[in-house]
Amino acid sequence: ETGVTQTPRHLVMGMTNKKSLKCEQHLGHNAMYWYKQSAKKPLELMFVYNFKEQTENNSVPSRFSPECPNSSHLFLHLHTLQPEDSALYLCASSQGHGGASDTQYFGPGTRLTVL
Amino acid sequence: QKEVEQDPGPLSVPEGAIVSLNCTYSNSAFQYFMWYRQYSRKGPELLMYTYSSGNKEDGRFTAQVDKSSKYISLFIRDSQPSDSATYLCANRRGRAGGKLIFGQGTELSVKP
Numbered sequence: 001e002t003g004v005t006q007t008p009r010h011l012v013m014g015m016t017n018k019k020s021l022k023c024e025q026h027l028g029h030n031a032m033y034w035y036k037q038s039a040k041k042p043l044e045l046m047f048v049y050n051f052k053e054q055t056e057n058n059s060v061p062s063r064f065s066p067e068c069p070n071s072s073h074l075f076l077h078l079h080t081l082q083p084e085d086s087a088l089y090l091c092a093s094s095q096g097h098g099g100a101s102d103t104q105y106f107g108p109g110t111r112l113t114v115l
Numbered sequence: 116q117k118e119v120e121q122d123p124g125p126l127s128v129p130e131g132a133i134v135s136l137n138c139t140y141s142n143s144a145f146q147y148f149m150w151y152r153q154y155s156r157k158g159p160e161l162l163m164y165t166y167s168s169g170n171k172e173d174g175r176f177t178a179q180v181d182k183s184s185k186y187i188s189l190f191i192r193d194s195q196p197s198d199s200a201t202y203l204c205a206n207r208r209g210r211a212g213g214k215l216i217f218g219q220g221t222e223l224s225v226k227p
Contacts, residue, residue: 004158006158033214040123040219041219042117042119042203042216042217042218042219042220043159043203043205043215043217045214045215048214056214058214090158090159098208098209098213099209100147100164100166101164102147102213103149103161103164104161104215105161106151106158106159106160106161107158108157108158109157109158111156
């Protein structure tokens with residue numbers, strides 16, 4: 001496998017369920033990101049991990065809980081979500097040094113529907 | 116004021132046309148500028164990135180940045196139906212792990 005992969009690709013869950021989204025990058029990068037993309041709105045950054053340390057939490061509600069066990073894997077644990085949390089959740093990775101070539105590469109996303 | 120603004124379109128052009136997609140930003144701290152292409156129900160795909168004022172060309176695509184007016188453009192020459200997608204401009208600062216700030220995206224449709 002190459003690039004950034006995400007599983008599952010589609011997820012339907014009830015408001016009382018607990019589920020997790022998984023992201024894996026095969027690019028040797030050190031930084032990983034979670035973004036949320038809602039219809040007709042810009043992509044919103046949720047969390048950033050650089051060398052496994054969380055460096056940014058963009059005021060995300062606690063019902064979203066990220067986990068980064070190593071530089072290649074990133075999880076987003078979900079519990080007691082609301083219907084307005086339905087969106088495309090995108091994972092990205094980059095080298096993490098902040099320079100000109102520190103471009104972010106995205107996975108295909110998980111389409112989440114909360115009933 | 117949004118940090119990055121794009122006209123959401125939709126923009127419809129005939130095949131072979133030159134397409135101009137534009138983006139403005141308000142934060143002078145942005146140092147790096149990117150264009151992503153996103154097909155329906157897919158993740159964004161990096162097209163081009165640049166960090167200085169001026170033009171950068173890659174095949175049929177040219178990215179143009181004017182830092183003095185905080186204006187970014189993407190030109191597509193000889194547009195093809197396969198170019199039909201949403202084009203996202205994104206900016207970021209120069210620090211490690213810096214977050215991307217995206218525009219809303221412009222939906223482009225190239226008609227055969």
